[in-house]
Each structure stands twice: as structure tokens, then as C-alpha cells.
Amino acid sequence: MPGTSPVLELRDVARRFPGRTAGAPPFTAVRNLSFNVGEGEFVSVVGPSGCGKSTLLNLVAGLDQPSEGTVALHGVEVAGPSSRVGFMLQKDLLLPWRTVLHNVEFGLEARNMPAAERRERALAELKRCRLTEFADRYPYQISGGQRQRAALARTLAISPDVVLLDEPFSALDAQTKLVLQKNFAETIAGSNLTTLLITHDLSEAVAMSDRILVMSDGPGRIVEEIDVGLPDRDNPIARVGRPRASEIVKHLFHALHLGEREDA
Ligand SMILES: Nc1ncnc2c1ncn2[C@@H]1O[C@H](COP(=O)(O)OP(=O)(O)O)[C@@H](O)[C@H]1O
Ligand SMILES: [Mg+2]
Incomplete structure (x- = not known):
């Protein structure tokens, strides 16, 4: 949301992992990540499989530390998991x-x-x-x-005042997914939660968020930012029926070169 100070702030974040074989150079999973998320804002990150989305989420959750750059929550650098941050993964971990x-x-x-x-x-x-x-x-x-x-x-x-969601609906069947997206959207809209959703589902990103960050193929960096600009954030089903929603999905599809990928 413009005008509010960021709850979450990433500055030039990179994460490298050790090379996979002895003597191999380090592997860069993500690089040049800089973005803010404002209070109460719902931001989605989309990108192809393996581009570093979960790596990004783990850094924000404080489960992992960047090799370069900083991740800050409420202006304080993240050094480990915080009790003000809730996160949820594809696997429910109950x-x-x-x-x-x-x-x-x-x-x-x-x-x-x-x-x-x-x-x-x-x-x-x-x-x-x-x-x-x-x-x-x-x-x-x-x-x-x-x-x-x-x-x-x-x-x-x-x-929590921030929730991080890593593909929470991706293991569900299409119908259950719609019900859950609606349920989550209503629940989140009734609070002032700041939300970061990682997803490879383009319609989901459009249906649920205020803003979408598009990540490139690995090493992942942000190549585009889209203001969704649709009403009804608490009603994803109503949103996806709007012409602007399908235009954004189509745009994202091309931006991610999904039509050209064999493995999508
Ligand atoms: N702990 C790790 N050690 C080494 N490589 C990793 C580790 N975590 C992720 N990677 C690699 O970083 C890349 C990005 O992974 P990930 O963030 O899980 O992608 P995504 O969630 O977008 O599918 C992949 O090539 C993955 O194999
Ligand atoms: Mg992932």
C-alpha cells in the first residue's frame, strides 16, 4: 500500500549454496532481490519451478540467511524465526x-x-x-x-502480523483449491495481516493479491512487478471473472515464457 512504511524490506538479497560436487563453484539460487511489502498488503511471488521461490520465503521466515544483502521486518534485520511471523507450507506439517x-x-x-x-x-x-x-x-x-x-x-x-505462504494450495484438487482460496481470502481480509504468497499458479496470484512480483528462471531475480488493481480482495471467485484478471494472467503467462517451456 503506498504511503505506509514497509513491514518487510529486502535489499539486494542473494543466496548461494555450495557447489553440488567437490570443487564446483557455488550455486546461485536467487540474486538482486529488492522489494518492500507494506502493512496489510497481500503480495504474491510467481515464477517457474526451481527459480528460488521457496529459497526467498525461507530467507524472509528467518529459516535461512542471505549470502548478500539484507532482509528486514519492521525495520529490524531478520536473524532467525520471529513469533510475529506465521508461515505455512504446501505440506501441512500437522x-x-x-x-x-x-x-x-x-x-x-x-x-x-x-x-x-x-x-x-x-x-x-x-x-x-x-x-x-x-x-x-x-x-x-x-x-x-x-x-x-x-x-x-x-x-x-x-x-502473527505477517504470514508467509509457500504454495499452500498446490497439492489440492481444483475444486477444494477454490474453496480454500476463498476461505483464506476472507480470513485474511478480516485482519490487517501482511501476506507474502509464493505460487506458480498465475490465476491464484491475480485472484488473491494486491501486487504480483514475477521471478525469472533461476538464478531467480524479480523481472516485473504488477499492480493488480482489482476490487474484492476477499472474493477471489468474483475477481477471476473480471476481464482485467484474465488479461493479467495472459500477460504473466507470456512474461514467464510458459508457452515456450517443455517442463512447465
Ligand atoms: N539448501 C539447499 N542447498 C542447495 N541447493 C538448494 C537448497 N535449497 C534450494 N536449492 C536449489 O535452489 C534452487 C531454487 O530452489 P527453490 O527455492 O526450492 O525453488 P522453487 O521454490 O522456486 O521451486 C533449486 O535449484 C534448488 O535445487
Ligand atoms: Mg518451492
Whole structure:
């Protein structure tokens, strides 16, 4: 959002990994990454498989450190995972031996929150994510879509001010994906969360975000930035029906040279 100070700021970030064989030069996964995300803004990063999207997310999450440049949250350089940042990956990472409710309570236990307060917070989050009736089930007893909702509930229960999502819908069938995108969009719109979504799904990026950053083939860098400029951020289904949405998708498709790729 223009005019607000950035919540997240990347300056000339690069990440190199050691060469894959002895004596091989280091491998550059991402380079020259510079961008800001403002408070309450929803930004998506799209790019071909292997271009460094997850690498970028791990750097922002503080799970990994850049080889060059800086990543800052609220003006402070990221040195490790922060309790103000929630993240969610394609794989839900729910603990199989805990019920949905106890999974949502998990992050709160680590903060020594009193049991009664923890329970209350977890139940409120389950309600918001429409999972109340599944609270006592184990992850294997619910669907993939419900598991992702439970993972979102767990992520939001810690009251983060930033959420990082790495392809959270990509393992779901097309129909479940639409329902979840709508569910996530409504949940996120009802808060003032700053969101960074990594996806290779171009329509998803257009349906859900305020701004889209386009990453090139590896080593990934940002080659384009698009202001989505569509209303209804809380209603992705309404958004994708608009002519501007399909124009942006078409533009992204060409920008990423997807029509020319054999492996897309
Ligand atoms: N920890 C690591 N060590 C070595 N190479 C890595 C590591 N993590 C990612 N890479 C490599 O960096 C590149 C980008 O990976 P990734 O960020 O997972 O891409 P994406 O999420 O866009 O598909 C890939 O070539 C991958 O093999
Ligand atoms: Mg990835």
C-alpha cells in the first residue's frame, strides 16, 4: 500500500549454496532481490519451478540467511524465526498424533500461555477457519483441504502480523483449491495481516493479491512487478471473472515464457 512504511524490506538479497560436487563453484539460487511489502498488503511471488521461490520465503521466515544483502521486518534485520511471523507450507506439517484442536494449541504452548486462554484462542481460530466440528479429529481423519485450513488456524493462532505462504494450495484438487482460496481470502481480509504468497499458479496470484512480483528462471531475480488493481480482495471467485484478471494472467503467462517451456 503506498504511503505506509514497509513491514518487510529486502535489499539486494542473494543466496548461494555450495557447489553440488567437490570443487564446483557455488550455486546461485536467487540474486538482486529488492522489494518492500507494506502493512496489510497481500503480495504474491510467481515464477517457474526451481527459480528460488521457496529459497526467498525461507530467507524472509528467518529459516535461512542471505549470502548478500539484507532482509528486514519492521525495520529490524531478520536473524532467525520471529513469533510475529506465521508461515505455512504446501505440506501441512500437522502433528499426526494430535487432534486438530491440539495442533492449533501447539504454537501457543511454546509461549507458555495458560491452558484456559490457549483453549479459548484455539477454538476461536477453528471457528474462524470453519473447523469447529473437526476439533477432535486427528489429521488422518480429515480431508486435505481441511488439513490446510487447520494449518492456517494454527498459523493464525499465534497472532502473527505477517504470514508467509509457500504454495499452500498446490497439492489440492481444483475444486477444494477454490474453496480454500476463498476461505483464506476472507480470513485474511478480516485482519490487517501482511501476506507474502509464493505460487506458480498465475490465476491464484491475480485472484488473491494486491501486487504480483514475477521471478525469472533461476538464478531467480524479480523481472516485473504488477499492480493488480482489482476490487474484492476477499472474493477471489468474483475477481477471476473480471476481464482485467484474465488479461493479467495472459500477460504473466507470456512474461514467464510458459508457452515456450517443455517442463512447465
Ligand atoms: N539448501 C539447499 N542447498 C542447495 N541447493 C538448494 C537448497 N535449497 C534450494 N536449492 C536449489 O535452489 C534452487 C531454487 O530452489 P527453490 O527455492 O526450492 O525453488 P522453487 O521454490 O522456486 O521451486 C533449486 O535449484 C534448488 O535445487
Ligand atoms: Mg518451492
